[in-house]
Amino acid sequence: MSFELPLAALDSEELIDLRNTVRSAATESGYPTAVLELEKSETGLDPELWSLLAQDIGLCAVGLPESAGGLGGLAEILAVAEELGATLAPVPFISSTVLCGQILASCGESAAPYLERIATGEIASPAVTNARGLWSATDISCTSDGNTVSGSVRFTPFGASATFFVVAARTRSGIDVFVVEASNANVNSLRSLDFSRPSATVVFEGAPAVRLSTGGTGEAGISHAVDVTLMAVAADQLGGSQACFDMTLDYIKVRRQFNREIGSFQAIKHRMTDALMLVEMLRSGIEKVTSGGAQDLSADAAINKSWGSDSYISMTAEAIQLHGGIGFTWEHTAHLYFRRARYDAAFLGDAAYQRERLATLLNW
Amino acid sequence: MKIAVCVKQVPDTWAEKKLKADTSTLDRESADGVLNELDEYAVEQALQLVEANGGEVVIVTMGPERAAETLRKAISMGADAGIHVLDNNLAGSDAIATSAVLAKALEGRDFDLIIFGSESTDARMSVIPAMVAERLGLAQVTFAQKVNVDGTTLTAERVTDYGFDTLSATLPAVVSVVEKINEPRYPSFKGIMAAKKKPVETLTATDLGLDPSVVGAGAAWSAVADFAARPPKPAGVVISDEGSGGTSIADYLTTSKFI
Numbered sequence: 001m002s003f004e005l006p007l008a009a010l011d012s013e014e015l016i017d018l019r020n021t022v023r024s025a026a027t028e029s030g031y032p033t034a035v036l037e038l039e040k041s042e043t044g045l046d047p048e049l050w051s052l053l054a055q056d057i058g059l060c061a062v063g064l065p066e067s068a069g070g071l072g073g074l075a076e077i078l079a080v081a082e083e084l085g086a087t088l089a090p091v092p093f094i095s096s097t098v099l100c101g102q103i104l105a106s107c108g109e110s111a112a113p114y115l116e117r118i119a120t121g122e123i124a125s126p127a128v129t130n131a132r133g134l135w136s137a138t139d140i141s142c143t144s145d146g147n148t149v150s151g152s153v154r155f156t157p158f159g160a161s162a163t164f165f166v167v168a169a170r171t172r173s174g175i176d177v178f179v180v181e182a183s184n185a186n187v188n189s190l191r192s193l194d195f196s197r198p199s200a201t202v203v204f205e206g207a208p209a210v211r212l213s214t215g216g217t218g219e220a221g222i223s224h225a226v227d228v229t230l231m232a233v234a235a236d237q238l239g240g241s242q243a244c245f246d247m248t249l250d251y252i253k254v255r256r257q258f259n260r261e262i263g264s265f266q267a268i269k270h271r272m273t274d275a276l277m278l279v280e281m282l283r284s285g286i287e288k289v290t291s292g293g294a295q296d297l298s299a300d301a302a303i304n305k306s307w308g309s310d311s312y313i314s315m316t317a318e319a320i321q322l323h324g325g326i327g328f329t330w331e332h333t334a335h336l337y338f339r340r341a342r343y344d345a346a347f348l349g350d351a352a353y354q355r356e357r358l359a360t361l362l363n364w
Numbered sequence: 365m366k367i368a369v370c371v372k373q374v375p376d377t378w379a380e381k382k383l384k385a386d387t388s389t390l391d392r393e394s395a396d397g398v399l400n401e402l403d404e405y406a407v408e409q410a411l412q413l414v415e416a417n418g419g420e421v422v423i424v425t426m427g428p429e430r431a432a433e434t435l436r437k438a439i440s441m442g443a444d445a446g447i448h449v450l451d452n453n454l455a456g457s458d459a460i461a462t463s464a465v466l467a468k469a470l471e472g473r474d475f476d477l478i479i480f481g482s483e484s485t486d487a488r489m490s491v492i493p494a495m496v497a498e499r500l501g502l503a504q505v506t507f508a509q510k511v512n513v514d515g516t517t518l519t520a521e522r523v524t525d526y527g528f529d530t531l532s533a534t535l536p537a538v539v540s541v542v543e544k545i546n547e548p549r550y551p552s553f554k555g556i557m558a559a560k561k562k563p564v565e566t567l568t569a570t571d572l573g574l575d576p577s578v579v580g581a582g583a584a585w586s587a588v589a590d591f592a593a594r595p596p597k598p599a600g601v602v603i604s605d606e607g608s609g610g611t612s613i614a615d616y617l618t619t620s621k622f623i
Contacts, residue, residue: 009557010556010557011560013433013436014556014557014559014560017436017437017440017551017556017559018553018556021550021551021552021556024550025550052550056549056550056552057550057551057552057553058552058553058554059553061553062553071553071554071557072553076553
């Protein structure tokens with residue numbers, strides 16, 4: 001691989017400023033509540049918010065090589081993903097900027113024009129997974145003769161909004177990276193449980209493709225990009241979990257029953273303590289990586305994604321339960337986080353899959 | 365053109381503000397400090413004018429050490445430099461002293477335009493822009509909802525009770541802006557990265573040649589004699605409707621002079 005993702009570019013004060021900017025831009029645009037308005041949306045994307053975050057604030061270039069106008073490293077990717085996760089922002093940061101961006105960054109010079117397109121805010125969608133939505137070098141959906149790509153890929157994130165697809169295809173020499181323009185693909189939007197995380201089934205029928213890696217070297221680049229992306233998903237899970245914890249804590253301090261705040265009941269305190277531990281374990285796992293403590297990113301990515309997938313689902317379920325009746329209403333945001341938790345858990349492999357992967361990585 | 369924007373660090377708009385028991389001044393440690401919201405509009409206006417006409421934007425603030433965060437936030441929106449007047453002797457300065465300090469920090473630097481937010485969200489006096497203009501002998505155009513610069517002529521719409529007046533002035537001038545004027549930008553990733561590399565000049569009252577006896581709490585023209593916490597909200601009145609609920613509500617509204 002020709003590109004090494006730096007650990008961080010900003011100091012801690014600047015990182016807080018970046019977090020504040022991202023959080024304010026999303027909340028002042030109405031999120032998380034505005035996710036409700038996307039229920040009937042064809043694309044599941046908020047183009048105005050994406051334009052603000054990607055172009056005005058510059059998030060579409062985070063973690064990309066400097067030669068493509070990129071800035072920041074892994075710590076910035078994870079900080080942005082956490083803030084976007086806390087606000088449920090319906091934007092393709094994780095799938096376009098992080099996953100497609102990191103795959104393209106591993107391809108060297110040939111990918112430069114596509115990296116520049118991503119760095120100016122165009123949306124790319126990754127088509128690298130198998131029928132179960134997993135990245136596995138032994139089981140991928142597409143094949144290529146070197147000039148065209150054929151195959152059908154399910155669950156491509158923000159597929160309906162993408163201008164091009166970054167495709168993993170099996171060639172005679174192994175797995176390589178190709179780009180297919182959206183105009184050469186058949187895209188069918190899928191109805192998603194999480195309104196803010198749309199996906200599509202994309203069919204390539206001998207689609208003209210530009211080959212960006214040769215000799216099967218694409219596999220290592222994609223694997224690394226997937227590991228970075230799993231960390232970003234874990235950060236999204238952390239942002240959402242913390243938001244649910246905070247809103248539940250606020251609620252139990254004001255909701256009264258039997259003439260006292262429900263937060264004063266021991267049974268509620270115990271549940272909140274357990275919930276806090278779920279969130280804090282995930283925060284510690286992610287901070288280990290951002291502080292440079294990860295020896296093997298694949299292992300840490302598997303650990304954080306597996307813990308994050310289970311804990312985010314538990315946290316969102318607790319948030320609904322502890323909010324009582326109001327937590328079950330359509331207007332409350334609790335179910336929106338619950339939906340995101342389900343999506344995040346499934347994306348690129350659920351907790352059980354990640355644990356299995358970890359066991360293999362550690363030679364258990 | 366060379367534009368100065370004066371900004372203030374204020375307690376977070378949503379935080380509960382407290383006064384210190386010993387000095388009756390604002391307890392700045394009790395809440396997070398943020399860039400005064402109306403000053404963001406002033407910064408945005410300066411950036412737009414410089415983008416259209418060329419030039420530079422300098423952010424000016426007076427405040428304790430942590431006001432540097434606010435200065436950096438304003439610079440990260442895209443400004444070119446900063447001036448921080450930092451001096452413990454300035455603590456407790458009233459509006460008159462503050463305007464003297466800002467005027468000294470601004471004078472002799474050839475600013476074409478000095479922009480303020482129309483008020484701070486903590487003190488809410490709206491007098492500093494006028495006082496600074498008076499001290500510097502410059503034209504003042506306050507409460508502007510629109511500002512245009514053409515050569516050395518400034519045209520602005522000044523908000524009034526009945527609509528707005530269109531005013532013009534010759535540069536250099538002092539302007540204060542209201543929130544209708546624009547939509548402030550968010551600091552960009554690049555802006556945040558660049559902010560710490562931009563030059564910031566830190567000055568004391570002595571550097572500005574100010575007589576210590578005219579600034580600080582001791583020189584304030586007004587003093588807080590006493591203060592008390594806001595009384596807790598009284599409990600609401602529950603009216604049980606036994607056929608006369610409507611009348612009771614009407615009576616309540618009449619006594620409260622709503623109807």
